[in-house]
Amino acid sequence: MSAVFTHRFKVRDYECDMQGVVNNSVYQNYLEHARHEYLLSKGVSFAEWTAADIHLVVVRAELDYLKPLMSGDGFDVTVRVVKEGRLRLVFQQDIIRLADGVTVVKARIVGTALKANKRPYFPDALNALVEQA
Amino acid sequence: MSAVFTHRFKVRDYECDMQGVVNNSVYQNYLEHARHEYLLSKGVSFAEWTAADIHLVVVRAELDYLKPLMSGDGFDVTVRVVKEGRLRLVFQQDIIRLADGVTVVKARIVGTALKANKRPYFPDALNALVEQA
Amino acid sequence: MSAVFTHRFKVRDYECDMQGVVNNSVYQNYLEHARHEYLLSKGVSFAEWTAADIHLVVVRAELDYLKPLMSGDGFDVTVRVVKEGRLRLVFQQDIIRLADGVTVVKARIVGTALKANKRPYFPDALNALVEQA
Amino acid sequence: MSAVFTHRFKVRDYECDMQGVVNNSVYQNYLEHARHEYLLSKGVSFAEWTAADIHLVVVRAELDYLKPLMSGDGFDVTVRVVKEGRLRLVFQQDIIRLADGVTVVKARIVGTALKANKRPYFPDALNALVEQA
Numbered sequence: 233m234s235a236v237f238t239h240r241f242k243v244r245d246y247e248c249d250m251q252g253v254v255n256n257s258v259y260q261n262y263l264e265h266a267r268h269e270y271l272l273s274k275g276v277s278f279a280e281w282t283a284a285d286i287h288l289v290v291v292r293a294e295l296d297y298l299k300p301l302m303s304g305d306g307f308d309v310t311v312r313v314v315k316e317g318r319l320r321l322v323f324q325q326d327i328i329r330l331a332d333g334v335t336v337v338k339a340r341i342v343g344t345a346l347k348a349n350k351r352p353y354f355p356d357a358l359n360a361l362v363e364q365a
Numbered sequence: 366m367s368a369v370f371t372h373r374f375k376v377r378d379y380e381c382d383m384q385g386v387v388n389n390s391v392y393q394n395y396l397e398h399a400r401h402e403y404l405l406s407k408g409v410s411f412a413e414w415t416a417a418d419i420h421l422v423v424v425r426a427e428l429d430y431l432k433p434l435m436s437g438d439g440f441d442v443t444v445r446v447v448k449e450g451r452l453r454l455v456f457q458q459d460i461i462r463l464a465d466g467v468t469v470v471k472a473r474i475v476g477t478a479l480k481a482n483k484r485p486y487f488p489d490a491l492n493a494l495v496e497q498a
Numbered sequence: 499m500s501a502v503f504t505h506r507f508k509v510r511d512y513e514c515d516m517q518g519v520v521n522n523s524v525y526q527n528y529l530e531h532a533r534h535e536y537l538l539s540k541g542v543s544f545a546e547w548t549a550a551d552i553h554l555v556v557v558r559a560e561l562d563y564l565k566p567l568m569s570g571d572g573f574d575v576t577v578r579v580v581k582e583g584r585l586r587l588v589f590q591q592d593i594i595r596l597a598d599g600v601t602v603v604k605a606r607i608v609g610t611a612l613k614a615n616k617r618p619y620f621p622d623a624l625n626a627l628v629e630q631a
Numbered sequence: 632m633s634a635v636f637t638h639r640f641k642v643r644d645y646e647c648d649m650q651g652v653v654n655n656s657v658y659q660n661y662l663e664h665a666r667h668e669y670l671l672s673k674g675v676s677f678a679e680w681t682a683a684d685i686h687l688v689v690v691r692a693e694l695d696y697l698k699p700l701m702s703g704d705g706f707d708v709t710v711r712v713v714k715e716g717r718l719r720l721v722f723q724q725d726i727i728r729l730a731d732g733v734t735v736v737k738a739r740i741v742g743t744a745l746k747a748n749k750r751p752y753f754p755d756a757l758n759a760l761v762e763q764a
Contacts, residue, residue, distance in 0.1 A: 244660070244663075244664040244667075245515065245516065245663065245664065245667050245677050245678060246515060246521050246523060246660045246663055246664065248515060248516045248678075249511065249512060249514060249515065249516070250412060250415050250511065250514045250515070250516065250518045250569065251415050251420055251422075252516045252678070252681075252682070255512050256393055256397065256423045256426065257390045257391070257393035257394050257397065257512060258390070260389055260390035260393060261390050261643070261645045264389065264390065264643075264644065264645055265643040265644065265645065268643075268644050272703070277702075277703070278644050278702070279383060279644060279647075279651070279701070279702035279703065282383050282384050282651075283651070287384055289384075289430070289433075290389045290430055291429070291430050292427075292428065292429050292430065293389065293426070293427070293428045293430070294425075294426070294427050294428075295425065295426045295427075296424070296425050297422070297423055297424050297425065297426070300422075302678070303516065303676075303677070303678035304671070304676070304678065377527070377530075377531040377534075378530065378531065378534050378544050378545060378648065378649065379527045379530055379531065379648060379654050379656060381545075381648060381649045382644065382645060382647060382648065382649070383644065383647045383648070383649065383651045383702065385545070385548075385549070385649045388645050390645060394510070394512045397510075397511065397512055398510040398511065398512065401510075401511050405570070410569075410570070411511050411569070412511060412514075412518070412568070412569035412570065415518075416518070435545070436543075436544070436545035436649065437538070437543070437545065516678060516681050517681050517686055517688075522659055522663065522689045522692065523656045523657070523659035523660050523663065524656070526655055526656035526659060527656050530655065530656065545649060548649050548650050553650055555650075555696070555699075556655050556696055557695070557696050558693075558694065558695050558696065559655065559692070559693070559694045559696070560691075560692070560693050560694075561691065561692045561693075562690070562691050563688070563689055563690050563691065563692070566688075
């Protein structure tokens, strides 16, 4: 398993819905951005790979919503990576509220890579992520 | 288990990301809107309940991304409901592409209701959903 | 000026913010989707043009927010097109609430097309839009 | 006119659309977040005001899209405020790309406040913004 990578965020008001809390779908935005920042920190650019027709895709997402985030809350999103089988990476991600250190969302995101022909494969650069961990 | 409710959608271009497909987080928007339309069809208005300080919340989401939706794709989102324990509803939801009938996302969304004091409870109107099913 | 094209929508709860009304930025999503449906009705696919490296872009947007839309509101978005200069199209768009026929947003969106080299140009297919109007 | 307030951002990949650039509607999110951070810096919390039934609303938005932002771009959003008439604030906002200091969007956002009864009014706290400027 990789070391823990952390990216810091702050809730923006437009991310909150009529309940006055961050909408459920927005947490997937946070988790994705933290994963892409993690990949960048390892030299993998999601945008460059997309332009080169290598598509990093999510095949399964599991999210446990433990507490809501609200306007102005600061929070960290963590990223840990582990390989599953020959072709998949599992990202274990927590969203942790800064004010009290409480984990507000726990997520398990399973991803793979697809070539232009839509076939799954596993680029060496992704193996490096797991090995260097 | 309830009968199947279905709501029809069409992909909008702003929902697609740089990969040219619907972004992962957007499927949660589709699933939520279909659930809220389902609730409305049973006389339960998410907006009115929110205004009355009864908060319908998601506590867990599981999504299997099987195929991507693309610009202009028509699709149906189904909703089936089953009670789990005393306080939870499980929404089993499929996203089905109209062009070929293929299921592109399968989801299991677990929800409950919270009073203004943040305590979980289970309003009679929700029981009615499951019983009338 | 072109004839009026209209696309019908319904507010989705996730589009509302903590004020309980549709967030300001979301109206641009509605306006864009109506424009793209209009273009499709004329045989112009934004997605296919993008894939072919012809980029339809907005260079200026003006929106007057007259009334808010709320959860469940049905509404129409109109599209009228007029050419401005050699290289620009102006989309005059209204958002009209179905319940009472009130115009809730008036918008003027100025667009052009860019080639892969980022130079503005004006494809014949866009001229056809204005001429056939 | 007030002194210039600046808030720093970085483009997130989910904010980009199929053209590979930030979607037009997302700039309104950036502008709104910068305004709310500006208000917070002056002691005005959009969320607290909303909870107290004082609604800060946008009545007109003008945006000039000069250049697109792309994946990973860092940028600053500026906020300058000037009063217009008895009841309106005008926010003059620029979005400036960090890499080269180029202004990519220029915006003029006109806002006011509404009481619970939907009547416009102008709370003293907003006057203070302009006077202290």
